[in-house]
Structure formats: C-alpha cells, structure tokens
Amino acid sequence: MTFRLSLLVGAVSCMAVPGVDPPTRTIVLRSGDQGTHSLSRQSKTTSGTLLVQSPGYPPSASNGAPNASFFATRGFTHTIVGSAMPWAPYSFLNSGNPYRKGSAAEEWRAEGATKLAAEMNEIKAAGLEVWSTTDIFVLPLALFNASKAAFVEGSEDGKHIALNNFTLTVLANVLDEVLTLFPALDGIVVRVGENYGGPAGPVPWLGQGAVDFAAVVPEQQAQYTTFISALRETVCVKHNKRVVFRTWDTSGFSPKIPARLHPSLGYYLNVTSEIDPHPLLTFSIKHTALDFWRWVGFNPSLTMGQHQQIVEVECAREYEGKGSMSNYIGEGVIDGWSEFASSEWQQGKGLAGIVSHPLIVGLWMWSSGGGWVGPHVGNQTLWPMTNTLVLGAWWLKAVAAGSRSRSVHEADVFAEYCKTELVHATSSTALADCSVVHEIALLSQDAILQTRYCSPYDQTLQAPGDGGSSGCRTVSCMPTNNWLRDDRLGAYMLGDADGVYGNAGAIYWLHAMDVASGSNLSAQALAEKDQAVDVWANIVALAHRITTGPADFRRELVTTAVYGHLLSDVVRFGWHAMVTGYKCAHAVTAAPVNCSVSALERAVAGYDTARATYNNTLRTMPSAATPFLDGYEGHETAGSTWSPGLGAVIDSYRHFIPHALS
Numbered sequence: 055m056t057f058r059l060s061l062l063v064g065a066v067s068c069m070a071v072p073g074v075d076p077p078t079r080t081i082v083l084r085s086g087d088q089g090t091h092s093l094s095r096q097s098k099t100t101s102g103t104l105l106v107q108s109p110g111y112p113p114s115a116s117n118g119a120p121n122a123s124f125f126a127t128r129g130f131t132h133t134i135v136g137s138a139m140p141w142a143p144y145s146f147l148n149s150g151n152p153y154r155k156g157s158a159a160e161e162w163r164a165e166g167a168t169k170l171a172a173e174m175n176e177i178k179a180a181g182l183e184v185w186s187t188t189d190i191f192v193l194p195l196a197l198f199n200a201s202k203a204a205f206v207e208g209s210e211d212g213k214h215i216a217l218n219n220f221t222l223t224v225l226a227n228v229l230d231e232v233l234t235l236f237p238a239l240d241g242i243v244v245r246v247g248e249n250y251g252g253p254a255g256p257v258p259w260l261g262q263g264a265v266d267f268a269a270v271v272p273e274q275q276a277q278y279t280t281f282i283s284a285l286r287e288t289v290c291v292k293h294n295k296r297v298v299f300r301t302w303d304t305s306g307f308s309p310k311i312p313a314r315l316h317p318s319l320g321y322y323l324n325v326t327s328e329i330d331p332h333p334l335l336t337f338s339i340k341h342t343a344l345d346f347w348r349w350v351g352f353n354p355s356l357t358m359g360q361h362q363q364i365v366e367v368e369c370a371r372e373y374e375g376k377g378s379m380s381n382y383i384g385e386g387v388i389d390g391w392s393e394f395a396s397s398e399w400q401q402g403k404g405l406a407g408i409v410s411h412p413l414i415v416g417l418w419m420w421s422s423g424g425g426w427v428g429p430h431v432g433n434q435t436l437w438p439m440t441n442t443l444v445l446g447a448w449w450l451k452a453v454a455a456g457s458r459s460r461s462v463h464e465a466d467v468f469a470e471y472c473k474t475e476l477v478h479a480t481s482s483t484a485l486a487d488c489s490v491v492h493e494i495a496l497l498s499q500d501a502i503l504q505t506r507y508c509s510p511y512d513q514t515l516q517a518p519g520d521g522g523s524s525g526c527r528t529v530s531c532m533p534t535n536n537w538l539r540d541d542r543l544g545a546y547m548l549g550d551a552d553g554v555y556g557n558a559g560a561i562y563w564l565h566a567m568d569v570a571s572g573s574n575l576s577a578q579a580l581a582e583k584d585q586a587v588d589v590w591a592n593i594v595a596l597a598h599r600i601t602t603g604p605a606d607f608r609r610e611l612v613t614t615a616v617y618g619h620l621l622s623d624v625v626r627f628g629w630h631a632m633v634t635g636y637k638c639a640h641a642v643t644a645a646p647v648n649c650s651v652s653a654l655e656r657a658v659a660g661y662d663t664a665r666a667t668y669n670n671t672l673r674t675m676p677s678a679a680t681p682f683l684d685g686y687e688g689h690e691t692a693g694s695t696w697s698p699g700l701g702a703v704i705d706s707y708r709h710f711i712p713h714a715l716s
Contacts, residue, residue: 122180128443129450133177134243137188140252140259141167142231150200152257159256166253167235174238185298186236187243190225190281191215192251195258197224210273214266217280226288233293241296242289243338246281247303247316267305267314271321278315279328282335290334298364300338301355307344307532317343319354326359333362338418340366341387341405346424347373348386348503349393349512349533352403357411364416365405369441372425373539374502377438378679379618380593380611381502382495384444388464393503393513405445409452410459417449428541429679436610440495444471468492477603484602494596494615497589504586505622508534510575511560534560543625544686545632545703561632565640576633583626590619606677613678620668621682627660628700635707651711658707 122133141163144151153160174184193215198205201220208216215221233239251261265277282299289297301322306313314321316339326337343351346368356363367387370377386392387404394400408414421442422435431438448467452459472488473480503509512533537544537560546561564576597615600608634657638649665684672678684701 122177122182126181128446130182130446132183132185132240134185134187135170135173135177136186137192137253138170138186138232138236138239138242139188139190139192139228140257141170142228142235144194144197144228145231146227147197150194150197152194152196162255162257166255171236171238174236178238183240184238185241185243185296186232186239187245189245189249189251189261190264191221191260191262192249193224193260193262194252195260198260209266210269211266214268215262215264216266217264217277217284222280222284225284229285229288229293233289233295239295241298241334242285243298243300244285245300245302246278247300247305247314267303271312271314274314275321275324278325282325282329286329286332286335290332294334296334296336298336298338300366302338302340302366309531316340316355317353319358322355323359326361329361331361336362336364336415338364338366340368344531345373346371347533348391348507349509349515351394351400352390357408357413359413361413362415363413364418365408365414366418366420367405367441367445368420368424369445370420370422370424370431370438373536374506375618375621375682376425376429376540376679377422377431377435378429378541378614379437379502379621380494380498380597380614381437381441381618382498383441384448384468385464385496386499387445388448392499393509405449406452406460409449410456417445419445425540429682431679432677434610434613434677434679436607436614437498440471440476443475444468447471465492468495476607479602481602487600487602490596490599491611494593494611497593497596498618501586501589501593501618501622504582504589505618505625506534506538508560508564508579509582510578511563538625538682541680541682542686543628543682543684543700545628545698545700546636561629561636564633565636576637580630580633583622583629586622587619587626590615590622594619609677613675616671616675617678620664620671623664624661624668624682627657627664628704631657631661631704631707632700635703635710639710654707655711658704658711661704 122130143153143160143163153163177184198215204218204220205215205224206212207220208218229242232242246264249261249263252259264281265274267274269277282297285297285299289295301316303314303316305311305315306317312318315325316322329335339353339355340346341353341356343353356365367383369383371381371383374381388406390400390402390404394403405417419442421438444464444467447470448462448464451467452462455462469485469488469492472491473484476491477484477487515531515533535544560579564579567573567575594612594615597612600611631654634650634654638651638654669681672681683699684704685699
C-alpha cells in the first residue's frame with residue numbers, strides 16, 4: 055500500500071533512539087483544542103487531531119510530502135516533530151556554551167535549526183499545528199561540567215541535577231530561546247520518566263530525568279510539582295504556548311520498582327493537585343496502566359483529577375511485531391480486551407468509556423515508532439495504519455456524538471474505512487470482502503494474544519489496586535515477563551533453577567505451580583500456543599479470499615497473515631521445547647515431573663523446521679518485514695537478567711538430549 059505511517063488524530067512522539075526508525079505519533083483533540091489553544095471554547099463543534107511526521111518513511115506519490123495534507127483532510131490538527139531544545143543557541147551562557155561562534159558545533163546547530171524550522175513551516179502550510187517533543191533534562195555536557203556544583207546543589211547524592219533556582223533559570227532561558235527561535239512552534243511535549251540524551255553530532259550530551267527517583271516518594275512528588283509548575287509558568291503563561299506533560303515512566307514493572315506517576319492514581323493526584331490548571335497545560339497518559347501490553351489494566355488516572363488529559367495509544371505495537379503480522383487493536387482499545395471479558399475490575403474498559411468525559415481532550419496514536427530495533431516493516435503499513443485511521447475516525451465520530459458516543463460502533467467505522475481506504479469500492483463483492491477483512495482483524499486480536507502472551511501466567515500478574523505492581527506475584531509484572539519484544543525472542547537458560555532470567559520466567563513459574571499444586575498450567579500454556587497456529591491458519595485462508603481492492607493492499611493482507619502464521623509455528627515449538635526441557639532438566643534434582651526426552655527431541659526438531667521455513671519463506675516475500683531473531687537484546691550487558699534468547703536454549707537442549715538418552 056502507499057500509506058505512510060503518520061498520525062491520525064492528534065500526535066506526539068518521543069525522541070528517536072539512534073538506529074531506530076523515527077517515531078510517528080497521532081492525537082485527536084476535542085472541540086476548541088486548536089487555533090489559539092483555548093480549551094474553554096467548548097461550543098466549537100469541530101474536533102481536532104494531531105499528526106506526527108515520520109521521516110523514516112519516504113513521501114508517498116499519491117499522498118505527497120510530508121503527508122500533512124492527507125491527514126488534515128481526515129480531521130488532524132497537529133503534528134509532533136523531534137526535539138527543538140538541542141538547537142537552542144545557549145546565548146545566555148557566560149561559560150559552558152558548546153556553540154561558540156565559528157565552531158563546527160555552531161555550524162551543526164544552525165543547520166539543524168534551519169531544517170527543523172523548514173519542517174515546521176511545511177506542516178503549518180498544510181494547515182496543521184506543530185508540537186515538539188523532548189526529554190528533560192538533555193543538556194550539553196560542557197554546560198553541565200562547567201556548572202556542575204550549581205546544577206546538583208540540593209540533590210541527595212550530590213550527582214543528580216536538582217530543581218534549584220540555578221537549574222530552573224537555565225531551563226527557563228532555554229525554553230525562551232526555543233520558543234523564540236521557532237515561532238511556528240505551538241507547544242512542547244515533555245517526558246522525564248525515560249531519557250535518552252541528545253541527537254548524534256559533535257556535541258556530547260547529558261541525559262538525566264528532572265525527577266530524582268532515588269528520593270523518597272513525597273520528595274519525588276514535590277519535584278514533579280515544582281518542575282511542571284515551572285514549565286507552566288514559562289511556556290503557558292509567558293509564551294502562550296502549550297505544554298503536554300507525559301506521565302510515562304518505567305515504574306510498576308516489578309515489585310522492586312513501585313508504581314509512580316504513570317501507573318499510580320494516588321501518586322498522580324498527589325502531584326497534579328498541587329498544580330494550578332491552565333488551558334494550555336495538558337497531561338498525556340497511556341491508556342494502559344503499564345506499557346502497551348495485553349493483560350494490563352486500563353490506566354486508573356484517566357478522567358481523574360483537575361487537569362485536561364490526552365490518551366496515548368500505540369498502533370504499531372512494539373511487543374507484538376510492530377505491524378509485521380496481522381495485528382488489529384481497534385475493538386479491544388475501544389470496547390475493552392477479550393481477556394478481561396469476565397473481569398469485574400476491567401470488563402469493558404476502553405476508550406468508549408472516557409471519550410465524552412470533559413477532562414479528556416485528545417487521542418494520541420503512535421502510528422509508527424516505539425521500541426528499540428526491528429522488525430522493520432518498510433512501507434508495509436497496513437495494520438498500523440488501519441489501527442490509526444479506524445481509531446481516529448471512531449474518536450471523531452464519538453466526540454461529535456457527545457452524550458450519545460456509545461452509539462458509535464467500532465464495526466461500523468471499520469466497514470466505512472475498509473470501503474474508502476482499502477478496497478475503494480462499494481459493490482456487493484467489495485462489501486463482502488470488507489466483512490472478511492474485519493473478521494481477519496478480530497481474529498488477529500486472538501492470534502496475537504495466544505502467540506505473544508501466556509494466559510495461565512499473565513492473568514495472575516494484575517489485580518485491582520493502585521498501580522501496575524499491585525497484583526504482581528512474580529519477579530516481573532510485565533506480561534509473560536516480556537519474553538518477546540521488538541524482533542527478539544527470549545528464553546530462560548538451562549540450569550536456571552530460580553527463574554532469574556526474567557524474560558522467560560513464566561516457564562519457571564508454570565513448572566513450579568505444576569509441581570507444588572498438581573495443576574496442569576504448563577499443558578494449558580502449550581495448548582494456547584497450538585491454538586494460535588490454527589487461528590493464524592484461518593487468517594491466512596481468509597486473506598486469500600479477498601478479490602477487491604488494489605493489488606498492494608491484497609498482497610499486504612496475505613503477507614502479514616503468512617508472517618504471523620509462520621512465526622506462531624516457531625513460537626509453538628520453542629515453547630514446547632522450553633516447557634518440556636525445563637521439566638527434564640530438573641527431573642533429577644527436583645520432585646518427580648513428567649519428563650519426556652522424546653517429546654523434547656520432537657520439539658527441537660519442530661523448532662528447527664519451523665525456523666527454516668519462516669526464514670526461507672520471508673526471503674521469497676519482498677514486501678515482508680524483517681524476521682524475528684532468536685537472540686534477546688541487551689543480554690550481554692553487565693548485570694543483565696535477560697537470557698541470550700530462544701536460540702541459545704534450543705542449542706543447549708541439543709547437548710542435553712544425548713546425555714539424557716545415554
């Protein structure tokens with residue numbers, strides 16, 4: 055297809071990690087959220103959206119560059135670009151300025167500022183407004199070193215940047231320069247819960263969060279309040295520009311990292327209740343209580359407190375293949391996920407329940423980006439774009455419906471999207487095909503859940519309460535211990551008796567439960583992986599039935615279905631090998647278990663065949679995304695608790711089997 059990953063309703067992006075496809079984001083803003091940014095004009099009937107330009111995808115011949123006009127016609131109002139703060143000249147400094155006149159660094163800075171300004175102006179010309187995203191603090195290392203004592207004065211450890219008068223004055227001066235240097239800029243998007251420093255170039259950077267999470271919780275919350283209030287004063291009050299403050303942080307992922315601003319309602323209210331509301335101050339909150347996983351509850355802070363909020367949704371999900379395989383999220387995100395169908399705590403919780411709330415002013419969809427490495431999908435954007443456009447269209451219709459927002463149904467919006475954006479026809483055959491495409495979309499929600507997650511394990515991780523780690527009963531609160539992310543397949547290592555290699559600790563837990571209680575959870579987990587292969591086979595068959603629409607659409611529909619089917623077979627045999635191998639490896643030293651060396655042999659042989667078929671088939675499909683690898687990112691880092699990956703544990707069984715048979 056010729057779609058480029060851009061943002062549909064409203065958008066914001068985080069700073070790109072070097073070597074990673076630049077992020078793309080989207081947000082839909084509600085009535086009155088554009089023009090002068092006055093959110094008090096609730097009588098205005100049009101809804102706005104936010105588009106983030108992704109330079110990782112070349113301009114489309116049909117949509118033009120930078121795609122801003124394409125999304126403007128679909129209701130978008132804004133675009134988010136990369137950080138503007140690295141291009142500030144720091145002219146207010148007496149010492150520590152890396153951008154000396156005539157230096158290579160200053161030439162680099164000026165060139166970067168010129169390019170960013172041109173990008174902003176092009177987007178503005180298409181009728182969209184521009185926000186810039188940044189992590190804070192990101193400072194030139196020379197500046198920090200020249201005034202280190204002043205920056206850290208008041209910090210508990212003497213190393214962390216403190217929010218003292220000196221630091222806040224530097225921050226205000228940099229913001230003044232940025233908002234003056236880029237007059238087209240309408241606002242900034244700020245994150246402090248995760249920080250990756252500045253762009254590659256001649257200037258070394260220091261990246262450090264504005265809040266010291268080593269401090270006690272009340273002090274952390276006080277720092278948040280001080281910092282956000284300072285942003286409010288400089289950007290909103292002084293410059294009449296918007297601040298979108300992201301609550302995102304990486305807390306609540308394990309019992310060792312208690313929930314903070316993002317997953318904890320209590321923490322969020324303690325921080326935000328001390329900050330005066332302003333029509334240009336908005337908090338951006340992911341719809342999930344943790345990161346963008348299934349088996350994770352709805353974020354408890356949405357609709358709470360006194361400040362306007364934007365909802366973040368990831369459409370090319372980094373823990374589920376990023377669009378390499380069929381992966382529709384519209385129904386689950388709107389109406390609630392199937393895994394919570396019988397949960398009194400989470401049943402039916404989705405966007406449909408909050409879209410008409412007065413505090414909710416926008417929807418931010420990440421139509422691409424997120425994560426660290428592959429799979430790289432190139433221009434194969436069928437599912438990320440489907441998620442983006444369907445969710446965006448639904449949001450706009452639901453906002454327009456006001457108190458009747460529940461009358462706007464995902465299935466109806468999907469049908470209209472399919473007719474206009476996919477098959478480009480309204481014949482009876484085309485309508486029948488759209489019904490099949492929707493069936494594929496809904497089946498993909500089940501297939502992804504069965505392939506990527508482990509219901510016997512994951513349903514134990516979350517429980518009602520304040521914060522993502524409230525129900526965490528294991529070494530990790532991440533679903534299936536994050537065994538699969540980006541294009542990496544994790545595992546435990548042979549001989550890892552205590553499950554310390556957390557990215558496949560679910561295997562250890564299943565085994566422990568089986569031994570301790572006589573349950574059969576391991577068998578349930580493997581049955582789930584077997585079922586996934588069958589669901590994917592059905593998706594492939596349905597994809598081949600589509601006859602209407604452009605050839606590239608039909609090709610992507612089949613390609614993403616085949617990709618998922620082949621990968622599910624790799625996962626199926628990998629899990630059979632891990633579960634069976636773990637039992638056999640502990641049969642001698644632990645309580646008696648059901649160890650079948652012949653079953654382990656079959657699993658390893660099945661894995662080898664599935665992996666070879668997967669790799670070889672993808673080579674024959676030029677439009678397919680890059681393949682998943684059998685190693686795990688970051689395992690070689692000192693102190694890491696990640697295993698080397700699924701391939702390594704499979705190899706360990708090749709050596710184990712002959713000894714077990716002797």
